[in-house]
Amino acid sequence: MSRWIPLLVAIPLIGLSTYLQGSWTDRWSDESDLQMAKTSKRYADIPLTIGDGWVGEEMPYSKKELEAAGAHAHLSRVYRHRKTGERITVFMICGYARDVAVHTPNYCYVGAGFEVENPPVTFAVEMDEGENPMTFQTTTFLKERPLGTIHQRILWGWTGGEPWNAPDYPRWKYPGNSTLNKVYLIHDIPPGIERKPDTLTQEHPAVEFGREFLPIVRDVLYAPQASNNSLSQE
Numbered sequence: 001m002s003r004w005i006p007l008l009v010a011i012p013l014i015g016l017s018t019y020l021q022g023s024w025t026d027r028w029s030d031e032s033d034l035q036m037a038k039t040s041k042r043y044a045d046i047p048l049t050i051g052d053g054w055v056g057e058e059m060p061y062s063k064k065e066l067e068a069a070g071a072h073a074h075l076s077r078v079y080r081h082r083k084t085g086e087r088i089t090v091f092m093i094c095g096y097a098r099d100v101a102v103h104t105p106n107y108c109y110v111g112a113g114f115e116v117e118n119p120p121v122t123f124a125v126e127m128d129e130g131e132n133p134m135t136f137q138t139t140t141f142l143k144e145r146p147l148g149t150i151h152q153r154i155l156w157g158w159t160g161g162e163p164w165n166a167p168d169y170p171r172w173k174y175p176g177n178s179t180l181n182k183v184y185l186i187h188d189i190p191p192g193i194e195r196k197p198d199t200l201t202q203e204h205p206a207v208e209f210g211r212e213f214l215p216i217v218r219d220v221l222y223a224p225q226a227s228n229n230s231l232s233q234e
């Protein structure tokens with residue numbers, strides 16, 4: 001009997017590894033490409049004007065970097081508030097979770113020469129009563145340049161249709177072949193004689209912008225009619 005024990009152990013392990021590998025490819029879902037195409041197409045419908053104050057402007061982005069990130073669609077804009085003059089840069093991509101769930105700013109920004117001021121923390125953006133909060137990972141970044149220091153606050157998170165969130169292990173939360181969106185909200189911290197800590201509150205410009213902008217984005221990308229039936233009919 002003992003000679004069969006390795007085989008009995010190996011069979012479940014092989015089955016599990018096959019399932020996991022299949023989940024990280026398109027093997028188990030014939031609709032993954034269709035869902036990706038539909039969600040990517042809707043990026044063009046994300047509005048340039050948000051609420052009464054925010055107006056967006058398109059910004060070019062490196063095609064090489066988009067390919068490296070696995071982006072099937074992207075949004076790169078600067079939104080400025082008409083009254084306050086606040087400026088929020090938005091970078092967002094759509095791709096398969098196996099690509100989009102990785103490459104967060106605390107790694108890729110360091111590769112671009114930025115310094116992470118503090119370890120990232122989770123921040124919950126409070127919504128209207130009855131709505132679930134949105135959660136993000138966030139920290140601040142520094143880069144010294146001859147013309148001055150770049151000092152930025154970045155919030156980042158994901159959605160596959162649910163409220164925007166920032167799980168500790170996104171690669172475990174999202175199947176590798178599912179359609180996933182990742183967003184960076186980037187706020188330039190004004191320079192000062194004495195550099196003060198950038199305290200994140202519910203009134204922070206990036207938080208206030210995200211509270212308005214991101215629910216609109218999710219509604220555009222995952223409208224109620226975007227069910228499996230409607231996807232197959234479109």
